[in-house]
Amino acid sequence: MEHQRANAAFSGSSAADTAKRSPEVSVVMPCLNEADTLGTCIEKAQQAMREHGIDGEIIVADNGSTDGSIEIAQRLGARVVRIAARGYGNALMGGIAAARGAFIIMGDADDSYDFGEIPRLVDKWREGHDLVQGCRLPAGGGRVLPGAMPWLHRWLGNPLFSFMVRRMYGAPIHDVYCGLRGFSRELYDRLNLRCTGMEFAVEMVIKSCMYGARIAEAPITLHPDGRTSHAPHLRTFRDGWRTVRFYLMYSPRWLFLIPGAVLIVLGVVGYALALPGIQVFGATLDVHTLLVASLAMLLGYQSLLFALFTKTFAITEGLMPRDRRLEAFFRHARLERGLLLGGASFLVGLGLIAVAWNRWRLADFGPLDYGSTMRLVIPGTTLAALGFQTVLSSFFVSILGMARK
Numbered sequence: 001m002e003h004q005r006a007n008a009a010f011s012g013s014s015a016a017d018t019a020k021r022s023p024e025v026s027v028v029m030p031c032l033n034e035a036d037t038l039g040t041c042i043e044k045a046q047q048a049m050r051e052h053g054i055d056g057e058i059i060v061a062d063n064g065s066t067d068g069s070i071e072i073a074q075r076l077g078a079r080v081v082r083i084a085a086r087g088y089g090n091a092l093m094g095g096i097a098a099a100r101g102a103f104i105i106m107g108d109a110d111d112s113y114d115f116g117e118i119p120r121l122v123d124k125w126r127e128g129h130d131l132v133q134g135c136r137l138p139a140g141g142g143r144v145l146p147g148a149m150p151w152l153h154r155w156l157g158n159p160l161f162s163f164m165v166r167r168m169y170g171a172p173i174h175d176v177y178c179g180l181r182g183f184s185r186e187l188y189d190r191l192n193l194r195c196t197g198m199e200f201a202v203e204m205v206i207k208s209c210m211y212g213a214r215i216a217e218a219p220i221t222l223h224p225d226g227r228t229s230h231a232p233h234l235r236t237f238r239d240g241w242r243t244v245r246f247y248l249m250y251s252p253r254w255l256f257l258i259p260g261a262v263l264i265v266l267g268v269v270g271y272a273l274a275l276p277g278i279q280v281f282g283a284t285l286d287v288h289t290l291l292v293a294s295l296a297m298l299l300g301y302q303s304l305l306f307a308l309f310t311k312t313f314a315i316t317e318g319l320m321p322r323d324r325r326l327e328a329f330f331r332h333a334r335l336e337r338g339l340l341l342g343g344a345s346f347l348v349g350l351g352l353i354a355v356a357w358n359r360w361r362l363a364d365f366g367p368l369d370y371g372s373t374m375r376l377v378i379p380g381t382t383l384a385a386l387g388f389q390t391v392l393s394s395f396f397v398s399i400l401g402m403a404r405k
Contacts, residue, residue: 025049025056025122025182026101029078029109030091035067037111037226042076045115052119060109061095063087069109089193089200096188105182111226112148113180120218121182130187130213133173133205134220137162140174141219148222152236161243165202168251169209173217176205177243180220187213192318198239199246206250211321250320252310260303267297275375287374294382301386305393312400330401338394346387352380 027045031038042058049056060073060080073080083094096104103125107113113134124132136142136149137158144154158177165171179201191207193200208215248255270293274285308329314320356376360368 022100022102023055023057024101025054025103025105025118026096026099027056027058027105027107027115027118028061028092028095028099029058029107030061030063030088030095031065031069031073031109032063032091033065033067033069034109035065035069035072038069038109039072039076040111040226041107041109041113041115042073042078045118046077048116048118052122054119054122057099057101059095059099061091061098063091085196087196088198089196089203092200093193093196099185102185103182104185104188105180107180112223114221114223115180117180117218117220120220121180124216124218125182125184127216128214129216130184131204131208131215132182133175133215133217134178134180135173135175135217136178136220136222137175140217142175142178143219143221145221145223147224150236157236157240161202161240161247164247165205165209168247168254169206171205171209172215173205175217177201178220183208187211194319195246197242199242202243202246203250206247250314252307252314256303256307256310260300260307263296263300263303265300267293267295267300269293270296271379275379277371287371287378290375290378294378297382298385301389305389305397308393308397309400312397316400335394335398338397339391342387342390342394344387345383345390349380349382349384349387352376352383356380 027049029038029041034041038060042060045056045058048054058073058078060069060078061083062070062073062080063083063086070080070082079098081095081098083091085094092106096106103122105118105121107115117134121132121134134142136144137154138144139159139162149158158175162174162176165173165176181201181204183204187208190211191204193203193207195203205215270285270289273280274287274289274293278285311320311323311326315322315326353376356373359373359376
């Protein structure tokens with residue numbers, strides 16, 4: 001009961017009310033051996049909510065601390081939730097699941113974030129925003145104090161990843177990895193977040209964009225890490241790669257569709273130049289160019305199919321929201337149409353190969369004009385392969401789409 005009384009002291013409610021009510025704001029702090037700074041973070045959050053009349057609670061999502069962090073949190077009136085599964089995302093998901101507030105604020109317990117800035121996030125939420133992203137970088141109005149962020153993160157990692165999330169997903173933010181942010185309970189429940197590691201923060205931003213959430217940015221100041229007993233949990237290159245990987249996995253368009261379209265365009269251009277044997281800058285483009293162009297078309301078509309497969313699977317599994325363009329595609333691209341188109345391409349390809357074979361037969365299976373014959377064999381082989389892929393892919397994508405009905 002001691003921690004309930006302390007919590008009630010800053011929220012302005014009695015201990016009995018605290019146990020029953022649903023506060024307006026829940027502050028969730030993931031914790032793994034943060035005894036150096038946890039107490040300071042809790043006290044700053046309590047003071048900010050008390051001074052601005054915010055009805056709130058503080059939850060410490062402990063990920064297995066052995067340094068007295070749990071006792072510090074309980075002594076100061078925070079509610080401790082023990083999370084057995086290790087990982088930044090796991091800790092936050094466990095803490096958020098236990099939160100009772102309509103607006104949830106998450107922030108690291110290393111004293112690099114000033115929880116006195118909580119009212120800024122709450123004000124943005126009260127204005128009608130679903131996700132309020134803190135921004136440490138000057139590009140979004142934030143400030144990084146000397147020694148608060150490693151050089152590589154400050155000038156390369158965060159700006160690059162933030163640019164990518166703006167370009168790839170249209171996120172209106174400048175600091176995608178800022179760990180101080182707030183979001184509505186309703187939005188969080190809709191997003192169905194799954195990442196258990198550091199990608200949790202990125203997944204939240206990306207999915208918020210996909211689901212049309214109202215996103216705002218709140219400039220904050222980043223302070224030097226206050227911990228002295230251990231180094232930061234972040235691992236620069238490991239977590240950087242995991243971020244890039246996640247960006248690509250959640251964007252079939254950038255991973256498959258755009259590269260595939262580029263390859264197909266290059267293949268078509270190669271065919272247009274190589275079939276008639278056009279010279280470009282003095283170089284004659286012949287059957288070798290035709291063969292490379294066929295490779296580009298096959299790889300490009302395969303990439304487009306993967307974009308379709310991935311998008312369909314992600315939507316049926318709830319990883320992405322529904323897509324009207326994909327639904328329109330399925331209304332027109334039925335299995336039977338795919339089979340007819342693929343079958344026709346396959347037969348035309350075999351027909352071209354048959355013409356080449358017949359020329360060989362007429363030559364008593366002797367030597368042939370290489371340039372002339374390969375202009376039949378290469379397109380024929382390519383069309384047959386594309387047609388066969390289309391037939392198989394039509395069945396496969398139909399199976400994937402069955403759960404959508």
